[in-house]
Amino acid sequence: MRRVVVKIGSSSLTDAAGRIEPPKLWAIARACLSLNAEVTLVSSGAVAAGRGVLGAGKPATLPHKQALAAIGQAVLMQEWARAFAPKPVAQILLSADDVQARGRFVNAKHALERVLKLGAVPIVNENDTVATAELRVGDNDTLSAWVAYLAEADTLLLLTDVDGLYTANPKSDSTARRIDVVHDVSDVEHLASGSGSALGTGGMTTKLRAARIASEAGVETVILGGGGAGLEAWSKGENPGTRVLPRRQTAKRGWLLHATPRGTLIIDAGAERALKSGKSLLPSGIMRVDGDFSFGDVVRIDGPSGPLAQGLTNYAAKDVERISGRQSAEIVGLLGHHDFDEVVHRNGLVLLARVH
Secondary structure: OEEEEEEEOHHHOEOOOOOEOHHHHHHHHHHHHOOOEEEEEEEOOHHHHHHHHHOOOOOOOHHHHHHHHHHHHHHHHHHHHHHHOOOOEEEEEEOHHHHHOHHHHHHHHHHHHHHHHOOOEEEEEEOOOOOOOOOOOOOHHHHHHHHHHHHOOOEEEEEEOOOOEEOOOOOOOOOOOEEOEEOOHHHOHHHHOOOOOOOOOOOHHHHHHHHHHHHHOOOEEEEEEOHHHHHHHHHOOOOOOEEEOOOOHHHHHHHHHHOOOOEEEEEOHHHHHHHHOOOOEOHHHEEEEEEOOOOOOEEEEEEOOEEEEEEEOOOOHHHHHHHOOOOHHHHHHHHOOOOOOOOEOHHHEEEOOOOO
């Protein structure tokens, strides 16, 4: 089954007065369920929902906005729960540290993975209640790209109020044409300049930024218009939107290759063969631990033939030392807890380039 991250902005969820409009949510939910994919939804709209509940105007201060987000997030989740029923939904609120700090990134990744495996739809939003200018991911377009990273998605769908990226502003230039495929975001970034550009009304500047992040992770981005109807049309091949292709298909875990490892795991020949065949690293294959690292840190893995891989560790150095050479079933007896069978899961591991 494919994995798809769908990002929807406030303008696609609200009426002319800026209040949440439930039929728009129902249409999007119906379209998401028709995709035959594991869908994660990145949803704006908490502040708008809070304004609707209180009949409030646009917030003038950050604390006011945070308060509206706190009130509106509960309302927004109720509406999404109704829209997706009987399929359950799960609320996931993220801040910048959750995608930038390794340990929290891994925690968020595991939580999202488990929600999907349980058959629920993750509804993700930035944690506006506690976010400040210094802590914000920046916008929900950017957040959705990081969520695509977390979910290891195949496709990021950005729903907006225009049906793709244009060579000029289609509302004011009759010669504007939609760009069907973007091979490199750098080739189209110049379209973002100027107040009357093709990107000015559709919020495409942040969408191109998100597409760049997703591209580096090996994720294709599609910019679509039309809300739920547009999404349904895309699933039938009737609404191509603008496709932003990944820069390289092997980039999904490429960032691990360039991370500075906090320690080294020395493994035996059997574990080396297992990793080369695409399996995870179990404690039984670890012979020695070098360095002081924590849960979620990047570690290098050395086999008998030398440096072999890099990956995210599920256990701290002191715990790996205690379980090295032992079976996974013995972990709980040795540590008093058993969070993972694997010290480094295959989904968080990449072989070094020279390994064949």
